[in-house]
Amino acid sequence: MDPTDIEIAPLLDAQPSRLLSQVALMVTRSTAQALERLDAHRNHFAVLATLRAFGPQSQAELSRRTGVDRSDIVAAIDQLERDKTVSRAVDPTDRRQNIITLTSVGEARLEELAGVLERAQAAAFAPLSQTEMADLVSMLGRLREHHRRRVGDDAGTS
Amino acid sequence: MDPTDIEIAPLLDAQPSRLLSQVALMVTRSTAQALERLDAHRNHFAVLATLRAFGPQSQAELSRRTGVDRSDIVAAIDQLERDKTVSRAVDPTDRRQNIITLTSVGEARLEELAGVLERAQAAAFAPLSQTEMADLVSMLGRLREHHRRRVGDDAGTS
DNA sequence: TTACCAACGTTGGCGCTACCAACAAATAGG
DNA sequence: CCTATTTGTTGGTAGCGCCAACGTTGGTAA
Numbered sequence: 001m002d003p004t005d006i007e008i009a010p011l012l013d014a015q016p017s018r019l020l021s022q023v024a025l026m027v028t029r030s031t032a033q034a035l036e037r038l039d040a041h042r043n044h045f046a047v048l049a050t051l052r053a054f055g056p057q058s059q060a061e062l063s064r065r066t067g068v069d070r071s072d073i074v075a076a077i078d079q080l081e082r083d084k085t086v087s088r089a090v091d092p093t094d095r096r097q098n099i100i101t102l103t104s105v106g107e108a109r110l111e112e113l114a115g116v117l118e119r120a121q122a123a124a125f126a127p128l129s130q131t132e133m134a135d136l137v138s139m140l141g142r143l144r145e146h147h148r149r150r151v152g153d154d155a156g157t158s
Numbered sequence: 159m160d161p162t163d164i165e166i167a168p169l170l171d172a173q174p175s176r177l178l179s180q181v182a183l184m185v186t187r188s189t190a191q192a193l194e195r196l197d198a199h200r201n202h203f204a205v206l207a208t209l210r211a212f213g214p215q216s217q218a219e220l221s222r223r224t225g226v227d228r229s230d231i232v233a234a235i236d237q238l239e240r241d242k243t244v245s246r247a248v249d250p251t252d253r254r255q256n257i258i259t260l261t262s263v264g265e266a267r268l269e270e271l272a273g274v275l276e277r278a279q280a281a282a283f284a285p286l287s288q289t290e291m292a293d294l295v296s297m298l299g300r301l302r303e304h305h306r307r308r309v310g311d312d313a314g315t316s
Numbered sequence: 317t318t319a320c321c322a323a324c325g326t327t328g329g330c331g332c333t334a335c336c337a338a339c340a341a342a343t344a345g346g
Numbered sequence: 347c348c349t350a351t352t353t354g355t356t357g358g359t360a361g362c363g364c365c366a367a368c369g370t371t372g373g374t375a376a
Contacts, residue, residue: 006222009211011272012204016295017189017279022225023298024182025363026305031175032332046170053167060353064164067180069335074355096342096353114169121175127300132293137174139294140181142285147184183334190361218324227364232326254324254371317376324371329364336359343352 027124034120040113043068043076048085048110051102058097085109185282192278198271201226201234206243206268209260216255243267 012018035041046066051057054065059077063070077100080086085106091097102110125133170176193199204224209215212223217235221228235258238244243264249255260268283291 007212008223009204009207011207011211012224015275015279016283016291016298017185017275018200018204019295019298019302021182021186023301023305024179026302027175028179030305030308042176046167046176049167049169053169054165058353065166066170069333070354071336071356072334094343094353098354117173117175121173124305125174125301127304128297132297133174135290135293136297137177139286139290140174140177143181143283144177144184146285147181147188147282150188216324228325229327229365230363252324252372256325319374319376321374322372325369327366327368329366331362331364333362334360336357338357339355341353344350346347346349 027121030124031117031120034116035113038113038116040116041076041079043072044080044085045110045113045117047073047076047080047100048102048106048113051086051100052107052110056099056101058091059100060097062100080106083109185279188282189275189278192274193271196271196274198274199234199237201230202238202243203268203271203275205231205234205238205258206260206264206271209244209258210265210268214257214259216249217258218255220258238264241267 032042035045043066046068047062050062050065057065059073060070062068062077063073066073068076077086077088081088083105085103087101087103088098089101091099125136128136190200193203201224204226205220208220208223215223217231218228220226220235221231224231226234235244235246239246241263243261245259245261246256247259249257283294286294
């Protein structure tokens, strides 16, 4: 049976939070699948993009800039180091931290991943016009700021 | 440090799928917390809303109408039965299935949960005007249909 | 009448994600 | 010298979405 033929309770279907999470799951899955075909994960993309934008930096800094947990940054860098897309070296001026550097292999890999993500997202958001995409991004951006401030107001829970 | 002070790589920040999943996580978490305060879960709400809209029905039917997996429907009904908000009886005409019925306690509980969800969502989406909310819902609805059709086209992957 | 298939409900489980705590090493500041 | 904090790593948890297998039941075709 076509799932779009099934009648949903109006009270249930009227919940924007349910709609939002359903769409996010669908979009996330399709972009994750696109990255998986290249043996990549979105955290890999986040790390590589951040290194290209801001240069070599510590894992803690990468965690702060990407919003990815420090332990997940370790896992991502482990993989990226194996792939030779980044290098990892102890900071000689502060041995608590490693300095992660994008390699030229990593530069090329980032281009590849960016292209794949671009196409995956174009497909995922295809029904929306450019104007609508801009509106969606604007609204979601404001919602994100709103929730970040709410978390800050709720006794700084991170 | 205020996380909003941290500069994000433009290439990373320009990914709408990342923004969408971040906002969905924030909104989902805040509505889940609101329901948790009433010892409820969104699947409970989905089941109760569906029973009120369409009357007594089987667990399989509830699964199809809500999109919740059959095994998760079992868990939800187990709890709702303990709370006496639904009753569960074997269908005398087809003993393969149970018939789930909303009780009067369940009617009241649904009102309570609907109120809490309403307020939680009003808070979660507060930065958006009513016109913007309508636009957001329209766009997300079209995206959801698009992805449902894509799944159908990809050899019926469920 | 029998064999086969599908549906239903349940159980147990998997994989992923987001996140956390604990620890050791290192650094900064008083 | 001591205390507090930072960094990176490891191991883990909770929740979610989803799946497979099983036993029971009902329907259908041969």
